[in-house]
Amino acid sequence: MQGLIAQGRGEAFDYLLGEKTTPGALHAEKVAAARLLLAKRPVISVNGNVAALVPEEIIRLSEAVNAPLEVNLFYRTEERVNAIIRHLRSKGAKNMCTGCDALIPGIEHDRSKVDSSGIFSADVVLVPLEDGDRCKALVDMGKTVIAIDLNPLSRTAQCAHVTIVDNVVRAVPNIAGFAEVFGRSGKDELQKLVKGFDNEKNLADAIDNILQHLSSCK
Template sequence: MIPESHPRYESLLTRELIVEGIRNGITSMQGLIAQGRGEAFDYLIGEKTSTCALQAERVTAAMLLLAKRPVISVNGNVAALVPGEIIRLSDIVNAPLEVNLFYRTEERINRIIECLRSLGAKKMYTKSDGLIPGLEHERAKVDTDGIFNADVVLVPLEDGDRCKALVEMGKSVIAIDLNPLSRTAQCAGITIVDNITRAIPNISKFAEELKDSEKDELLRIIREFDNKKNLNNSIKEIITYLSNHGNLMPP
């Protein structure tokens, strides 16, 4: 039992969620490594949502609301960390969920689907009858009615090569990645440099605020966003944080 008074409470809690995901057959062992890498970058932004991230999260909400065929991609870490939150976002923006794994087994796929459905997910693509061109690993397998034909894809905790392949298919790709220098972050059309545990609820909040907005207003929000500029500002925010708190980093 982790006491809430522990200075690393939130971080330790997310680690336990990943470990529990492994026990339940949802998360891969490699997911622990990915979680640790992300946690390290979260330290660099002070473990809080930056101004740049908030801007990207608001634009993401507008993009999902405008999309004709939006899909939210779910992997093992996403299912372990934010299952309820991702379902809520799916409902708000009418974007079905699709499970997609690098370390794919049918057992893991089915366990994640069962987990999401047990928590109330109703809109899901579950086939694997299509292949993303240019990929030779398991993440190439997608549902032809889902990610394959989507116009907008939200890809939390994504692989850089699949992000690039989705962009080359002509899709608008939104990534959540704590590393602003990663292939995924640099390739996506919208990059949210934030912890997924904060990002998904923030996107849902903005979607609720914007859902009754006129189409022209949503288009304006998207049009005024510059992802490269936002990424550069995200890096500057990291540098500023380190300059101000370099000797106070968490252990």
């Protein structure tokens, strides 16, 4: 139920964006693909909504950037985690971190549990649909955080290094597609793309897109 509520909040912002990928979001998706390809230990965090909405696409992205998938839930139980792991494996996922032998500092209770060989030791983490305090905790650990969040004013959007203001059903396949193309590019080209990215400007542009869409609806 909580996942459905969270998804509904996001969908409301998608309406404000015109239910389309903006040019700014598309650029952020390119930067995300480049970041993941340049990373030494990239990891993709998966929650229940991501596993339900884009299972094949998140697996495709995992394979394109050689990043394991790790299930990380707001309301964590071993039963729920194992159900999502089984679901992803039934869709073809092979590269997965399934342990829970480490803790994210500053996060309380079971929400802090992660795999020591996955999110805990990652240098770059993609967090689709993440909550703000866990996003901040990952940043505080020194990780580069890529977030997919339809609300450009959310804590997650504001603290991530790269925020993709787009619906996860569009963003994940876009990132996967760019990663497959960029995988044939040189590191210098990817680094140039990453260095030219300004997330504050990216978020400001997203807010402008919302205002422009609202103006066009009059």
